[in-house]
Amino acid sequence: MSLKDYEGEIYTCLRCGFCQAGCPTFRHTLNESLNARGRVILAKLYLTGQYTPDEDYMQRVLSCTLCDICKVKCPPKVEVAEIVEALRSELWRSHRDLYPQDIVESINSILERQNPFGVPREQKMRSYEGESSVLFFVGCSSSVYYPHMAENTLQVLRALGLNPTVLGQEEPCCGYRLVEMGAVDEFKRVASEVVSFLENRGVELVITNCPTCYKTLKEYYKRYTSLTFEVMHITEWLVKEAKFEGELSEPMTVTYHDPCHLGRSMGVYEEPRQLLESIRNLKFVELPKSREESICCGGPIRALYPELASKMSDEVVQGAIEVGASQIVSSCTTCYRSIASSAAFHAEVDALDLPTLLARALRRG
Ligand code: SF4
Ligand code: SF4
Structure with a gap:
């Protein structure tokens, strides 16, 4: 519009x-x-x-x-x-x-290299052959910077009986940065290319870890294309389709930060909490501002306005300290990165990504 x-x-x-x-x-x-x-x-x-x-x-x-x-x-x-x-x-x-050069470069990088970070496409994580109709869409951020989150997700999915395909370097960028920054014509092109590519591969279900890819594929793509495949966030799949149960070897008090794109945008609040509550030896405490009141981590503006973004992630960390959590769990790579950068200044609290916690709980580690 x-x-x-x-x-x-x-x-x-x-x-x-x-x-x-x-x-x-x-x-x-x-x-x-x-x-x-x-x-x-x-x-x-x-x-x-x-x-x-x-x-x-x-x-x-x-x-x-x-x-x-x-x-x-x-x-x-x-x-x-x-x-x-x-x-x-x-x-x-x-x-x-x-437009600041940083944004223009990021947009060009999506169009030329299939990631918004300006790195060669070859820097994405390795691929895995699995069921061709089920795709684990890793997302550029995890693929390039946090492949361990994707590996842990895969470990959890396999342990629960699902063996999805991971496209590795072939995985396209969902193109969120384009629509976020106003490059709508470019985004429409990317959306229709990605949808055709996935449909031609016979994909029927896309599972993703990344709240931004999730919102982009499920909501923004619908504005410009007609999807023939289903899109689920990993937390939805684990709650609806698998009976996840885990245990930690040591007691841990954790809180959960609702990513804007997963919570306020897409209404996924319960599933991450249900997963955390299904882990024995884990005590779950809510942040002072949670669910629809959740504080943005500042991730989307970190590159352009780092000071302002840091004040936002500091607020999240302060909230976690207030409620006595030793770990702030996030189901988003961007939030994880922001929260970790603020938590690094506080000995009493740390950032932890949800896939790593779930994989550890399955191993009873
Ligand atoms: S809260 Fe009031 S001022 Fe702010 S956008 Fe809504 S109507 Fe406008
Ligand atoms: S709360 Fe402020 S930063 Fe967030 S969408 Fe509204 S205007 Fe933008």
Whole structure:
């Protein structure tokens, strides 16, 4: 949809400011133009031709993490994240020269190398032959930087009777960064190429670890393509299709951080908790802000605004310390990376990825 299609949504904003209570980029800057309300006004100014974008304007638009907590706090439920996405798609078309180089490179990298990190495709993890109709879609972040998370996921799935295929270097990028940053035409092309590629391979079920790939394949692709295969997050598959049970050799107190793309976006709150509660010797405690109130880890803006992003992940870590958790479990590589970078400053708490914990619990380690 174009920004013009969101005109009604833009005028639905009451300017009440309740979104200040949720928006993390406002909370850590106290800058109204980095708040949801401010961003709605920026969109209106663009739409009415009252403002010509410059670098400051871009910073305000690009620093939104699309975390969607503003909608939770907003009385008329204004779709601020969707407005920001539509605004970015206008800006990508009309003011591409104002985009930071980092974003342009990331977009080109997806189109040329099938990953947003600018690394050669050969740096993705190895492939595994398995059932051709079931694909474990690893995602670029885990494939390039955290292959152990994918290996642990595979170990868990195999132990529970599923032997999916892993495409390794052949795995395409889901293209989220394109739609996130406004490169919508490029995203549509990628989405239809990925869907054709998977369909031609006979894929009927895609299981992924990555909340961003999950949301992209399941929700964004549906806007532009018709999917013939089912998409499940690993936690959904483990709860619905397998009877996961595990045990830790030592007692451990853990908390769980809801990734924005898995929780607020896709409503997957229960399954990760059910998995954690099925592990003996594990004590589960909730973060002070969880489920739809979960704090964004800052991951989406870490490359561009590292200080602001760190303040966001520090908040998550402080919450975990408050509730006495020794491990913050995450089912998202981006959240894991953000939380780990903040947890590194605190001896009492650490970041732990869900697949590694599950594999360990299966081994009773
Ligand atoms: S809470 Fe909603 S309606 Fe109120 S200012 Fe924020 S975006 Fe606008
Ligand atoms: S999506 Fe998140 S960062 Fe963006 S305006 Fe809403 S609360 Fe703020």
